Amino acid sequence: MAGKKQFDIATALDAAMIQFWRAGYADTSLDDLSRATGLNRSSIYSSLGDKDALFMRCLDRYATRYGDKYDAALSCAADRPLAAARAFFDITLERIADPGLPDGCLVAQTVMATPVLSASVAARAREAIGFQHTRLRAALKAGRLHDEAAESLATHLAAVNQSLAVMSRAGTSTEQLRAIVDVTLDALARTLGASD
Amino acid sequence: MAGKKQFDIATALDAAMIQFWRAGYADTSLDDLSRATGLNRSSIYSSLGDKDALFMRCLDRYATRYGDKYDAALSCAADRPLAAARAFFDITLERIADPGLPDGCLVAQTVMATPVLSASVAARAREAIGFQHTRLRAALKAGRLHDEAAESLATHLAAVNQSLAVMSRAGTSTEQLRAIVDVTLDALARTLGASD
């Protein structure tokens, strides 16, 4: 515990995460990471591990951070499932609207690069998608949807959420992104209404 | 026209397209393209241009080939708009189910890599997404949906179609992919029914 102040690892991880998020794994060099974090190459290597390990930490960080937010948004699903689903999508839409964050989604980007990533990284990204599905299914079941409807609707909601990552990178406006989810929310509303 | 047979440019383009489709621009080297096409490095360079130009040709090829199929699928929209939408998604689902083709979608992959691609390539990919939207909106209008509904539903359909690219790479089964579009098709069916 001597020497200069230790740099803030959490801050560095955030910066690295955003760099990977914006440019993807392949298009992020160690120099990019050094520039983004403000840390030296050797500092990154010694305290954050090599590129693969660092990416994995960023992926976990991303999944945990937004996973918690998605969980919170869905927490009212038992009482108001439609509002819960709306809040769920709002997490994504607000993230996209935040000018301090990249468009798209780190998980979506990673999943798309699956064929050229290491097996462990690919598996972790798929896992994150699976968690999203599980989260949504549980919420829909809590909202008194029968198993079959909860299953397929959870898959649909997870997919539409991922589509926002693609469309935001295609230059789709926030109004159009909102329109995408509104169609889905209408479908959910009718299903909920019909099951009452 | 002397010398050995000229190799088939169309076949070579298909092979290059599939390589880019599977691995993306950044993760495709000239050696990869050489291996995929069976052509020599210098042959690629002399007759297909440099990496950027070749990628652009592949992107155009992809957009045209599947664009035509999507158009054909939507051609019955005036009479049977719901069947047209179903046929539209079937194009994508069949493409994903084809073991001879990569999962995902070249356009989706390219759009996701927008921040690190040349401006011209990024614009072309966005253009392709725009065409998809235009195509769908025209079909929905032909199916007697009013402008507002056609606009937002076209955006939704285009987005769900892109979501299939992401989800297919996440290991989602064909049954689940089908469930994703079925929710959307149900929503469309109700909208069409309500507008009658």
Next chain:
DNA sequence: CTCATCTTGAACTGATCGGTTCAAGATGAG
């Protein structure tokens, strides 16, 4: 002040990248 600890910048390695050139070989028209 002293010294153990941490950070930093710089350099090096071996590999791969995209792009380009060119001589050698293969081919078919005349």
Next chain:
DNA sequence: CTCATCTTGAACCGATCAGTTCAAGATGAG
């Protein structure tokens, strides 16, 4: 057969890549 034309393999270039090492410098505890 002759020769113009095309393809091919190999090599080279400058640049960048990830990974690693290490000496020099900065820092704060004792």
